[in-house]
Amino acid sequence: MERICLALLVAVTGCTTAPTELHQAETTITGLSVTSAPAEWTGLRALAAKRSLLIGGALRQYPDTMADPEYTRTFAREFNVVVPEHVLKFAATHPQEKVFDFKDGDALIAYAKANGMKVRGHTLIWHDAIPPWVFAYKDSPAALAQLLHTYVSNVVDHFRGKLLSWDVVNEALDEDGKIFVTRGPWPKIDSGRKPGDYVRDAFVWAHEADPDVQLFYNDYGAETLNKKSDGIYALVKKLKADGVPIHGIGFQTHIAFDQDLAEASVRANFKRFADLGLKIHITEMDVGIPKARATDPQALAMQAEQYRKFMAACLATKGCEAFLTWGLADKFSWIDDSPDKTAALLLDRHYRPKPAYAAIFHLLETP
Numbered sequence: 001m002e003r004i005c006l007a008l009l010v011a012v013t014g015c016t017t018a019p020t021e022l023h024q025a026e027t028t029i030t031g032l033s034v035t036s037a038p039a040e041w042t043g044l045r046a047l048a049a050k051r052s053l054l055i056g057g058a059l060r061q062y063p064d065t066m067a068d069p070e071y072t073r074t075f076a077r078e079f080n081v082v083v084p085e086h087v088l089k090f091a092a093t094h095p096q097e098k099v100f101d102f103k104d105g106d107a108l109i110a111y112a113k114a115n116g117m118k119v120r121g122h123t124l125i126w127h128d129a130i131p132p133w134v135f136a137y138k139d140s141p142a143a144l145a146q147l148l149h150t151y152v153s154n155v156v157d158h159f160r161g162k163l164l165s166w167d168v169v170n171e172a173l174d175e176d177g178k179i180f181v182t183r184g185p186w187p188k189i190d191s192g193r194k195p196g197d198y199v200r201d202a203f204v205w206a207h208e209a210d211p212d213v214q215l216f217y218n219d220y221g222a223e224t225l226n227k228k229s230d231g232i233y234a235l236v237k238k239l240k241a242d243g244v245p246i247h248g249i250g251f252q253t254h255i256a257f258d259q260d261l262a263e264a265s266v267r268a269n270f271k272r273f274a275d276l277g278l279k280i281h282i283t284e285m286d287v288g289i290p291k292a293r294a295t296d297p298q299a300l301a302m303q304a305e306q307y308r309k310f311m312a313a314c315l316a317t318k319g320c321e322a323f324l325t326w327g328l329a330d331k332f333s334w335i336d337d338s339p340d341k342t343a344a345l346l347l348d349r350h351y352r353p354k355p356a357y358a359a360i361f362h363l364l365e366t367p
C-alpha cells in the first residue's frame, strides 16, 4: 500500500493512506506490469458515489473502442455517468430529412444500464455535427425553425425517461458573451426576432417532450468570471426569470496544463450560477499537454493541479452534481486531432492512472 502511495499519490497529493481497493489494484494503479485491474477494484465511481457525485466521461462508440474489452471494462469501473462523444449529435440521430436513427443511442443506453450508469444527452443544438440536408434550408428561417422543432421533439421524446440531462444548446455564445449570429444555421431562425430567441424556443420544446429530464446550456471558455461567462449568466438569468425551463449549466473545461485559471474565480463563477438555482456539471474536462511534453513529470503535475482545482471547485459548490472528462484514457481522445496537444485525460494510453487521477482520487477520498 505504501508503495502505491509513494509511486503515484504522494508526489501529487501528499497521500499517506490508500483504501483497501487501491491496494488490491496495486499492479494496475502503479501500472508496472499487468494490464487489467482485479475484479474487486471499484475505481473513482465508488468514492464519488459516497459523496453523491456523478463522475464520468465521454464514450467513443467506435468499433475499435467498443471491441477493446479493457476500454469498456475500465470505463464502467471508473465512471457512474456516461456521455456519448458522437452518437446523440444531430448528424447521428437525424442523418437525413426523413430519417431518425436511434440505434447507437439505444446501444449506449443499454451499455449504461447494464453498468449502472446515468447518461448525459449531448447535444441537441450546436453549430457542428449538422448533416448536409439541413443546409438546403439555410436561407429560410421558417423552415429551419420547423425542422429544428421537429428534430428536438422527436429526439427528446425517443429518449424520454432514459436520460439524466440534455445539453439542449451547446456553444451559442461568442467570447464576448454575445449570441453568435453567423455561426451555424440556427441563428438565422431569429431573423426579425431577438438574437437568441431560438435558444429559448429549444428549451421549451425539449421540456414539452420530456418534462422530467434536466435541461442544460453547455459551453467552453466560461469557467472563470469573464466576458463570456457574464454573457451566459445574463442569458440564463433572464431565461429563469421568464420561466423558461432550464436546469443547469455545463462547463466544458477544455483547458491547457499551463492555463492560468484562478481557483477563486472558478469558484465564484460556479457559485453565481448555483445561486440562480441551477445545477452545475463539469461536462468535458480535459487538460492538453504539448506533444513534446506528454510524459514530462512537471507537465503531468501541472495537469493534475488543473484537475484538482476543478474537482475541488465542484465539491465546494452546492449544486455541482457531475464531473465528466472528455474521454477515458489517452489512448482514445479527440485532443490528438489537434496539432500540438495530447495526453489530456486521467488515464494514459495503457489505462494507467496519471498524477491527475491521483489528485482526483485523493480529493474524493478525503472527508
Ligand code: XIL
Binding pocket: 085, 170, 252, 284, 334
Ligand atoms: C468533439 C468530438 O470529440 C470529436 O471527435 C468531433 O470530431 C468533434 O466534436 N465540445 C463539444 C464536444 O461539445 O461535442 C466536442 O466533441 C468537443 C468540443
